[in-house]
Amino acid sequence: MWKNYLKIAFKVFLRRKFFTFISLFAIVFTLLVLILTSSVLDHMLGNHPPESRFNRILGVFRVQLFGEQMFINSSPGYAFLESCLRDLPGAAADCILTEGRESNAYINQAKLPLNIKHTEASFWDMMDFEFLEGGPFGPEDVRQARHVIVINEATRDQYFGGEPATGKFMDLDGRRFRVTGVVANVSRLRNVCFADVWAPLSLLLTDTFRAQNFGSCRGLILVPDPADIPMVKQEFAARVRLFQEANAKEYNRVESWAELYLESIVRESGSFGKAGVTGFFVIIFFMMVLFMFIPTLNLVNINISRIMERESEIGVRKAFGASSRALVVQFVTENVLLTLTGGLVAVVLAFFLLQAINDSGLLPYAQLTVNWRVILAGLALALFFGMMSGVYPAWRMSRLHPAQALRGGER
Amino acid sequence: MTRHLLKLIWNRKKSNVLLILEVFGSFLALFFISLMSLHYTDNFRQPLGYEYRNVISVDMNYARSLDPADGERNMLQARELLRAVDQFPEVEAAAATFFPPFTSSGWWDDDTDRQIQWQMVPATLDLDKVLDLHVAEGRWFEQADEALDWRPVVINRELAEAYFGDESPLGKYIHGHTDYRVVGVVPSFRKKGDLSVAENIMLMFSPMRDVENDIVPQTLLLRVRPGTSAVFEEKLLARLKQLAPDWSFAAEFLAAIRERALRDTLMPVTIGAIIVGFLIVMVAFGLTGVMWQNVTQRTMEIGLRRAQGASVRSIFRQILTELLVICSFGLLLGVIVIIQFPLLDQLGEFSLRIYSLSIILSVLVILGFAVLSGLYPGWLATRIQPAEALHHE
Numbered sequence: 070m071w072k073n074y075l076k077i078a079f080k081v082f083l084r085r086k087f088f089t090f091i092s093l094f095a096i097v098f099t100l101l102v103l104i105l106t107s108s109v110l111d112h113m114l115g116n117h118p119p120e121s122r123f124n125r126i127l128g129v130f131r132v133q134l135f136g137e138q139m140f141i142n143s144s145p146g147y148a149f150l151e152s153c154l155r156d157l158p159g160a161a162a163d164c165i166l167t168e169g170r171e172s173n174a175y176i177n178q179a180k181l182p183l184n185i186k187h188t189e190a191s192f193w194d195m196m197d198f199e200f201l202e203g204g205p206f207g208p209e210d211v212r213q214a215r216h217v218i219v220i221n222e223a224t225r226d227q228y229f230g231g232e233p234a235t236g237k238f239m240d241l242d243g244r245r246f247r248v249t250g251v252v253a254n255v256s257r258l259r260n261v262c263f264a265d266v267w268a269p270l271s272l273l274l275t276d277t278f279r280a281q282n283f284g285s286c287r288g289l290i291l292v293p294d295p296a297d298i299p300m301v302k303q304e305f306a307a308r309v310r311l312f313q314e315a316n317a318k319e320y321n322r323v324e325s326w327a328e329l330y331l332e333s334i335v336r337e338s339g340s341f342g343k344a345g346v347t348g349f350f351v352i353i354f355f356m357m358v359l360f361m362f363i364p365t366l367n368l369v370n371i372n373i374s375r376i377m378e379r380e381s382e383i384g385v386r387k388a389f390g391a392s393s394r395a396l397v398v399q400f401v402t403e404n405v406l407l408t409l410t411g412g413l414v415a416v417v418l419a420f421f422l423l424q425a426i427n428d429s430g431l432l433p434y435a436q437l438t439v440n441w442r443v444i445l446a447g448l449a450l451a452l453f454f455g456m457m458s459g460v461y462p463a464w465r466m467s468r469l470h471p472a473q474a475l476r477g478g479e480r
Numbered sequence: 481m482t483r484h485l486l487k488l489i490w491n492r493k494k495s496n497v498l499l500i501l502e503v504f505g506s507f508l509a510l511f512f513i514s515l516m517s518l519h520y521t522d523n524f525r526q527p528l529g530y531e532y533r534n535v536i537s538v539d540m541n542y543a544r545s546l547d548p549a550d551g552e553r554n555m556l557q558a559r560e561l562l563r564a565v566d567q568f569p570e571v572e573a574a575a576a577t578f579f580p581p582f583t584s585s586g587w588w589d590d591d592t593d594r595q596i597q598w599q600m601v602p603a604t605l606d607l608d609k610v611l612d613l614h615v616a617e618g619r620w621f622e623q624a625d626e627a628l629d630w631r632p633v634v635i636n637r638e639l640a641e642a643y644f645g646d647e648s649p650l651g652k653y654i655h656g657h658t659d660y661r662v663v664g665v666v667p668s669f670r671k672k673g674d675l676s677v678a679e680n681i682m683l684m685f686s687p688m689r690d691v692e693n694d695i696v697p698q699t700l701l702l703r704v705r706p707g708t709s710a711v712f713e714e715k716l717l718a719r720l721k722q723l724a725p726d727w728s729f730a731a732e733f734l735a736a737i738r739e740r741a742l743r744d745t746l747m748p749v750t751i752g753a754i755i756v757g758f759l760i761v762m763v764a765f766g767l768t769g770v771m772w773q774n775v776t777q778r779t780m781e782i783g784l785r786r787a788q789g790a791s792v793r794s795i796f797r798q799i800l801t802e803l804l805v806i807c808s809f810g811l812l813l814g815v816i817v818i819i820q821f822p823l824l825d826q827l828g829e830f831s832l833r834i835y836s837l838s839i840i841l842s843v844l845v846i847l848g849f850a851v852l853s854g855l856y857p858g859w860l861a862t863r864i865q866p867a868e869a870l871h872h873e
């Protein structure tokens with residue numbers, strides 16, 4: 070039976086090549102856009118090296134301090150993180166780092182703008198960097214505030230002309246640094262990790278810096294198991310309360326969050342309220358469906374046209390006793406088959422397009438790929454799309470009156 | 481003829497409703513993209529109000545603190561840095577401000593009674609030379625202003641009109657969180673850059689004396705000799721770092737910041753335009769398919785018309801008009817929805833002229849595509865032979 074459906078479907082596709090082409094065009098284009106979107110989302114939010122533990126790293130990205138006459142909404146400062154973040158019960162590791170800023174190196178009279186982050190040694194353990202040569206700076210380097218840096222591959226290529234850089238020196242903002250290692254490039258879209266150059270945080274530790282409750286730092290907490298996240302969040306909240314009590318003279322209220330990166334984006338955008346991350350995904354899903362609206366209608370229209378053309382075939386099948394259900398199943402199968410073919414083409418096209426985007430340098434250091442997660446998403450989308458655009462025409466078809474269909478069949 | 485067509489369309493209402501919805505959706509998408517593109521194009525053609533070429537912007541990063549003593553120290557440091565950079569032979573003029581042009585960050589003040597908001601731009605004495613500002617009315621700041629016991633400001637044309645209407649603003653006061661007195665008016669000053677609409681701007685004289693009435697600047701702007709390259713930036717940064725080892729600096733030509741701002745704003749619109757372009761082509765193909773099918777199914781009807789003496793031209797016209805009428809329904813629906821925004825006075829920053837222009841443009845483009853998709857089915861319809869059609873029955 071299924072074999073026959075497939076055979077018929079294939080014949081039908083070949084009979085009206087223009088229709089098949091239009092349908093495929095619509096399907097491929099729609100799925101291509103959706104696959105590209107999911108690829109970018111996956112690239113930003115998935116567990117990828119160096120952030121292989123992205124789903125269990127909590128970040129402290131913001132602090133809000135409410136005083137008598139002022140309100141500060143800022144990235145946290147060193148002092149605040151020092152009192153709220155260190156050695157939380159249930160956490161495996163913690164780390165304070167800076168948000169990153171632009172810094173300049175000069176080679177051959179040309180400027181090389183570089184993004185620099187200052188971190189502690191534990192950063193290298195929490196993350197999972199691929200070292201091309203050398204290694205990270207260690208706790209001793211940080212304690213002694215040595216002028217050492219880890220650089221990424223692109224910086225090595227530009228500053229050292231691709232030669233091994235470990236042990237060599239690099240001038241940055243008028244200071245001389247020794248390179249301890251070179252890592253593979255990290256995409257700029259991986260906001261937590263991204264930098265061109267990483268230097269020890271201790272280089273910044275002046276008294277003013279140490280005393281700041283707000284500033285330009287971030288805290289990271291590694292949780293051993295995703296299930297422990299709520300507990301660690303509570304511990305952090307308790308520390309924040311303690312911090313407020315200790316500084317009650319200055320601040321009436323202190324708000325801060327230990328949260329996953331996605332949760333912070335959702336909270337900062339402020340448009341999802343209590344719905345939080347779920348709300349974010351609901352909105353994304355809703356936007357995708359909205360985007361599919363026109364292509365779906367287009368496909369529905371074409372499908373209806375195609376059914377009209379097959380009136381006689383349907384009439385014959387009905388006259389010989391095929392149930393409406395069988396016809397619906399047949400038609401939806403055909404449609405899903407077509408969408409899956411389109412999905413396949415879209416995945417292949419997406420592969421090449423992503424390559425082109427990566428090569429164009431549009432998203433610095435981004436390595437967008439079509440991985441199994443994206444393919445699965447594409448497959449699910451194709452099925453969903455096939456159903457959506459197939460069910461209504463199939464229903465219309467099943468309601469055709471056999472006698473009329475037989476008589477009205479053209480040619 | 482029209483009544484006949486409407487009747488035909490009504491008879492096939494079920495499938496036509498879907499077509500109409502499709503045209504409606506495409507029209508909305510196209511309208512949105514053309515609105516954005518026309519809006520940006522229009523803004524891009526307006527004067528910026530300042531000259532960005534050969535200006536270096538130095539971003540100064542220092543430890544912020546609420547302690548007034550730290551503030552005083554930072555202010556002193558910033559003054560010294562400004563004086564120092566002015567010494568370079570490459571620098572023609574130097575000034576300090578808070579946020580550089582072409583960034584969306586800003587500092588706003590407003591008159592709550594009159595509901596007028598404006599952006600504050602702190603300006604030291606030479607900012608007019610650095611950004612090549614031309615005061616249209618009144619004067620720019622002068623050295624003697626440091627001694628005044630009121631705060632002199634230069635406002636742009638937009639703020640002057642919003643606050644004072646047709647009256648001359650010179651010598652009058654603007655009431656924000658404190659009182660400002662207008663000494664001069666400049667033409668539009670579009671701080672956010674080429675693609676933004678003109679905003680209300682207040683250039684506030686900043687003598688960099690005390691932190692109570694002034695703000696510690698965050699950006700130095702230097703007009704350099706034409707032809708000055710990045711090599712000078714290195715020299716400049718080294719000198720700054722030497723003077724203020726605790727601070728960090730980043731230097732960039734305003735032209736580069738502008739380039740980046742343009743790219744960041746235009747990228748989403750470009751992606752949107754590409755997607756909508758494909759959508760429209762796809763819909764056009766879809767319409768062709770549906771009309772084609774429509775024609776083959778109506779062999780009998782068309783054949784009959786031919787047998788009764790209808791010309792090839794009139795058959796072609798019939799098919800094309802049918803398609804156009806269906807599209808017009810979709811467009812009508814779309815225009816009715818879109819026209820609600822200006823009717824409810826919800827245009828935001830879009831001008832009515834651009835808004836109406838985008839509606840007209842989108843309608844024409846959709847109709848154009850409809851004609852294109854009708855050509856082939858129309859031609860097919862003219863090929864139907866009366867004899868063959870009648871034989872059918």
